[in-house]
Each structure stands twice: as C-alpha cells, then as structure tokens.
Amino acid sequence: MQDDTRERILEAAEALFAEHGFSRTSLRAITARAGVNLAAVNYHFGSKHALIQAIFTRRLEPINQERLARLEALRRQGRADLEAILEAFIAPTLKSEKDHHPGEVRFMRLLGRTHAGAADALRDFVHGLYAEVLAAFEQALVEALPELPRLELHWRLHFLMGVVSFTMAGTDTMRLFTDCHLPEAGDREALLRRLIPFLAAGLRAPLAPTERRPSLP
Amino acid sequence: MQDDTRERILEAAEALFAEHGFSRTSLRAITARAGVNLAAVNYHFGSKHALIQAIFTRRLEPINQERLARLEALRRQGRADLEAILEAFIAPTLKSEKDHHPGEVRFMRLLGRTHAGAADALRDFVHGLYAEVLAAFEQALVEALPELPRLELHWRLHFLMGVVSFTMAGTDTMRLFTDCHLPEAGDREALLRRLIPFLAAGLRAPLAPTERRPSLP
DNA sequence: CAAGAATTCAAACGATCGTATGATTCAAAC
DNA sequence: GTTTGAATCATACGATCGTTTGAATTCTTG
Numbered sequence: 208m209q210d211d212t213r214e215r216i217l218e219a220a221e222a223l224f225a226e227h228g229f230s231r232t233s234l235r236a237i238t239a240r241a242g243v244n245l246a247a248v249n250y251h252f253g254s255k256h257a258l259i260q261a262i263f264t265r266r267l268e269p270i271n272q273e274r275l276a277r278l279e280a281l282r283r284q285g286r287a288d289l290e291a292i293l294e295a296f297i298a299p300t301l302k303s304e305k306d307h308h309p310g311e312v313r314f315m316r317l318l319g320r321t322h323a324g325a326a327d328a329l330r331d332f333v334h335g336l337y338a339e340v341l342a343a344f345e346q347a348l349v350e351a352l353p354e355l356p357r358l359e360l361h362w363r364l365h366f367l368m369g370v371v372s373f374t375m376a377g378t379d380t381m382r383l384f385t386d387c388h389l390p391e392a393g394d395r396e397a398l399l400r401r402l403i404p405f406l407a408a409g410l411r412a413p414l415a416p417t418e419r420r421p422s423l424p
Numbered sequence: 425m426q427d428d429t430r431e432r433i434l435e436a437a438e439a440l441f442a443e444h445g446f447s448r449t450s451l452r453a454i455t456a457r458a459g460v461n462l463a464a465v466n467y468h469f470g471s472k473h474a475l476i477q478a479i480f481t482r483r484l485e486p487i488n489q490e491r492l493a494r495l496e497a498l499r500r501q502g503r504a505d506l507e508a509i510l511e512a513f514i515a516p517t518l519k520s521e522k523d524h525h526p527g528e529v530r531f532m533r534l535l536g537r538t539h540a541g542a543a544d545a546l547r548d549f550v551h552g553l554y555a556e557v558l559a560a561f562e563q564a565l566v567e568a569l570p571e572l573p574r575l576e577l578h579w580r581l582h583f584l585m586g587v588v589s590f591t592m593a594g595t596d597t598m599r600l601f602t603d604c605h606l607p608e609a610g611d612r613e614a615l616l617r618r619l620i621p622f623l624a625a626g627l628r629a630p631l632a633p634t635e636r637r638p639s640l641p
Numbered sequence: 642c643a644a645g646a647a648t649t650c651a652a653a654c655g656a657t658c659g660t661a662t663g664a665t666t667c668a669a670a671c
Numbered sequence: 672g673t674t675t676g677a678a679t680c681a682t683a684c685g686a687t688c689g690t691t692t693g694a695a696t697t698c699t700t701g
Contacts, residue, residue, distance in 0.1 A: 212678080228541070230447040233658060244680055249660060251678095323540035323593045324445065362618045366587045373586025376540045401579045405626040412625030415617040429648080450688060461650055466690060468648095642701105649696065657688075665680065671673085 213251050215241040221262050221310055225317040229259060229329075256329075263321075263333055266314040271340040273299040278343055289351045289410060293403045296344055300375060301395040319376030322368070352410060363410050370406060374398070430468050432458040438479050438527055442534040446476060446546075473546075480538075480550055483531040488557040490516040495560055506568045506627060510620045513561055517592060518612040536593030539585070569627060580627050587623060591615070 219241035223232040234255055238245045252258040277295035281287040300315050321333060348360060355363075436458035440449040451472055455462045469475040494512035498504045517532050538550060565577060572580075 227544070228445075228447065230445065234660090235658080244678095245659095246661085246681090247679070255659065320541040323590055324537040327444070359618065363622055366591070366619070366622050369587040369590025370583045371586075373540055373590055374583070400632040401576065402583070404629040404632045405580055405583050408629030409622040409626040412621040415621045451690090452688080461648095462689095463651090463691080464649070472689065644701085645699085647696100647698070650694085652692085652694105654691075655689100658686080659684105660686105661684075662682085663680105664682105665678100667678075668676095670675085 212241075212243050212247055215243055216248055216251065216258070217262060217265065218310060220258055221266075221317065222313055224259070224262070225313040225320075228320075259329060260332055262314070263318070263336060266311060267318070267333070267336045270299045271336065274340050275343060278347060282347075287347055287351060289348070289407050290403050292344065292347050292351055293406055294399065297371060297402060298399060300371070301398060315375040316377045319372040319374070322372040323376065348410070355410075356414075359414065360410075363412075366409065367406055370402070374402065429458075429460050429464055432460055433465055433468065433475070434479055434482065435527055437475055438483075438534065439530055441476070441479070442530040442537075445537075476546060477549055479531070480535070480553060483528060484535070484550070484553045487516045488553065491557050492560060495564060499564075504564055504568060506565070506624050507620050509561065509564050509568055510623055511616065514588060514619060515616060517588070518615060532592040533594045536589040536591070539589040540593065565627070572627075573631075576631065577627075580629075583626065584623055587619070591619065 216237060220232070220237045223236055223240060226232075234248050235245060238247060241247075248255065248258055252261055274296055277299070278287075278292065281291050281295060300318075318333070321329065345360075345364065348364070349357070352360065433454060437449070437454045440453055440457060443449075451465050452462055455464060458464075465472065465475055469478055491513055494516070495504075495509065498508050498512060517535075535550070538546065562577075562581065565581070566574070569577060
C-alpha cells in the first residue's frame with residue numbers, strides 16, 4: 208500500500224476537482240474520499256498546486272502522444288485530409304470510456320473547464336503540456352488548407368478549441384434550448400460524427416467580404 | 425453617495441471575478457478595490473452569492489433584450505437569413521466597447537468562463553436568464569435551416585455556444601499555436617466577420633454518413 | 642434645527658483552509 | 672530480532688474567509 212495512496216489521492220482529487228472546481232475543493236474533502244490521511248497529500252505531492260499539476264500531467268501526456276501517433280500515421284498513409292486530421296486530434300479525448308478508464312471522462316471535463324476558465328499560472332502549465340502537439344497539428348492544417356491565410360487559420364483554430372473545450376467540459380447546455388439533455392453522451396462515436404463535419408465546414412468556410420453591411424438601425 | 429456604493433461594489437467585483445474567479449476573490453479584496461467598507465456588501469446585497477447574481481442580472485438583461493429586438497427587426501424586414509440571425513445573437517455581446525462601457529468587456533469574459541466552468545447553482549441561475557432568448561433563436565434557426573434534423577440542430581447549437589462562450593471568455597488560446605496573440609481584440613467588427621462565416625458554415629455542414637470508416641490500427 | 646431612517650464604520654466571531662510537526666506504525670535488510 | 676528508512680497518523684498552527692454586530696455617521700424629512 209505504498210503508491211496505492213498516491214493513486215487514490217489522484218483519483219479522488221480528479222473527481223472532486225471536476226465537480227466543484229479547484230478552489231472549492233479542500234484537501235480534507237479529497238483525503239476523506241480517498242480514505243487516506245490529510246497529510247498524505249503534502250507528503251506525496253508537496254502541495255495542493257503540485258497535486259493539480261500531477262493530475263494534468265498524468266492524463267494529458269498519453270493523450271497527446273496518441274494524437275501525435277495518429278497524425279504521423281496519417282502522414283505515412285498519405286491521407287492527411289482535413290477530416291482525418293480533426294479526428295486524430297479529437298478522438299483521443301473521447302474514446303476513453305470504452306478503454307475501461309472511467310476516470311478519464313471526468314478528467315476531460317476538468318480539462319475543458321480549465322481551458323476556458325483558469326486565469327492563473329495553471330493555464331500556462333497546461334499550455335506547456337500542449338505546445339508540441341498543437342504545433343504539429345497547426346502545420347498539418349496549414350498543408351490541408353493551403354488557400355487559407357495564416358491569420359484566418361489562427362482565428363479558426365481558436366474557434367475550434369472553443370468547440371472542443373466546451374464539448375469536453377460537458378456543461379449540459381443543450382437543455383437551454385429545449386428540455387432535452389445531451390442524449391447518451393456515452394456514445395462517443397456519434398459525437399465524433401457530429402463534431403467533425405461541423406468543424407471541417409467551419410474551417411473550410413469562404414472568407415467574409417472585407418466590408419460588411421451595416422448593422423440594424 | 426447612497427447607491428454609488430452599490431455601483432462601486434458591482435464594478436470592483438466584476439473586475440476581480442473576471443480576473444481570478446469567484447471563490448478566489450474575497451469580499452475584502454472587492455471592498456478594498458471599491459473603496460468601501462467590508463460590511464457594505466452584505467448590507468446592500470445580502471451575501472456574496474447574491475452579489476454574484478446581481479452582477480449577471482445587471483449585465484445580461486439589456487444584452488438579451490437587444491438580442492430579441494434585433495431578431496424581431498429581422499423578422500419584420502423578412503431577411504432572417506442564417507448570417508443575420510447569428511449576428512443578432514452575437515453582436516450584442518461584442519459591440520460593447522465602443523459604447524463607453526469598458527466594464528462590459530470584462531463581464532463577457534466572466535460570462536464565458538461561467539458558462540463553461542460553473543458547476544453549481546450559479547449556472548442554473550444564468551441559464552434562467554437565458555431561457556427566453558435561446559428559445560426565440562432556436563425557433564429562428566429552425567426556420568432558417570428547415571432541412572436540418574432537430575437533434576442535429578441541437579448538437580450544432582451546443583457547438584455554437586462553445587465557440588461563443590470560449591471567444592467571450594477571451595482565454596488567449598491563440599498563442600498556443602504560434603507566438604502571436606489575439607490581434608487587437610478591440611476590433612469587434614473584425615471578430616464578427618470571422619466568427620459568423622465559421623459558425624454559419626458549421627451549421628450548414630452536410631450530415632455525416634451514418635457509418636464511418638474505422639479509426640487507426 | 643431636531644428627529645428618525647438610512648448608511649457606513651471598526652471590530653470581532655466562528656468556520657475552514659493549506660501546511661507543518663513530531664510521534665507512531667510498518668516493511669524490508671542485515 | 673534488531674535496525675533503518677519510508678509511510679501514515681493525530682494534532683495543531685497561522686491565515687483567511689463570509690458574515691454579524693452595534694455604535695457612529697450621514698442623509699432625509701418635517
């Protein structure tokens with residue numbers, strides 16, 4: 208029961224952080240859920256902040272490695288079309304449930320919310336974990352969309368990150384429109400089939416004319 | 425100097441909440457920035473939670489009224505095409521800076537982050553402020569995209585909310601891809617010219633085939 | 642100007658937080 | 672079986688939090 212404690216803390220913290228946020232989750236709540244002593248967090252991780260970083264590093268590293276592996280496989284096969292690139296980027300964040308890691312679903316929710324919300328040094332830390340992957344995908348998209356100006360591509364990548372982060376965050380926004388909730392979010396394949404056409408069409412959208420008609424009176 | 429205090433508190437709280445989040449912003453920091461006494465918050469608003477709600481109500485109500493007014497004007501003119509509907513929904517959240525209300529920019533950032541991140545009762549409260557507006561725009565989009573199945577429209581509205589919220593949140597995601605930051609986010613007209621074609625193309629995207637090719641080995 | 646309501650103020654309360662401490666338990670090495 | 676270092680434990684510290692209180696002040700109204 209040596210590094211079992213570490214794992215139990217990571218598991219409990221991940222769940223509570225995803226549900227209540229970082230600052231509203233106390234170390235006491237984490238250690239109580241994990242069934243370990245309060246001091247175990249500072250013993251194994253050093254501080255609450257270091258625990259948060261450990262959570263992101265553990266989950267994000269394999270996901271990003273899979274992203275790069277998928278992208279490289281596409282390049283080898285010569286079929287790096289836009290839809291395939293998008294799938295290589297998004298699928299590793301969605302297919303986790305069937306891989307018997309239910310905790311990863313909670314983590315993606317946590318990651319999405321952190322992306323949109325975190326203002327402090329944590330976002331910079333997460334960005335650091337992303338840097339290599341995003342540079343590779345940016346280059347792939349430049350080649351897949353050669354006619355798109357670089358600045359426009361950057362904006363559309365910003366929009367893309369918005370869609371992906373928001374979907375990962377899993378806020379049940381759909382019931383804003385009607386009474387229907389997200390239908391069985393467990394069906395990740397169906398989600399991919401809806402996300403990728405939406406994003407591909409947005410990335411391929413024709414450029415807006417330089418001048419726009421005036422707004423309403 | 426009676427309800428000037430109320431206003432100073434709202435202003436300071438809005439700025440600090442947008443920068444550091446709700447739970448990491450103390451009432452002492454708010455009242456210090458506002459130059460008022462600590463007890464003034466509980467005297468004028470009742471509690472920290474009620475202060476947060478007051479912030480959202482104050483800003484969101486006029487924005488949503490303008491959204492509905494723009495949409496109704498489109499209907500009267502018979503030009504409720506997709507792009508115009510999107511502009512009616514998005515423009516009121518972006519044009520605020522030139523209206524001499526710099527605080528509204530900070531608020532939209534706060535709103536975007538709350539949309540993606542808040543898990544507690546606050547999100548339900550904000551959703552309540554949105555309900556009427558989103559029902560109206562959903563109906564307009566149903567008419568503008570008659571060939572799109574209702575379920576698919578719901579998903580794409582979810583994606584749309586992701587883009588809008590993420591853009592409002594204003595997290596400087598673009599420097600993930602290169603070293604360039606968001607170029608002069610003050611130019612709201614340019615942002616509209618980029619957002620609307622992206623979203624319109626996504627909403628109009630052809631449906632994906634029911635079966636997809638398998639993923640990578 | 643005086644009376645009463647509205648507002649502001651300094652100060653404190655109880656609770657909770659992250660972290661640190663020193664004793665205690667446990668497991669492997671000799 | 673003894674020793675040694677890692678791990679766990681109960682406990683406490685100092686800080687900060689949201690909220691409350693009651694007196695002091697300001698404003699309104701007659």
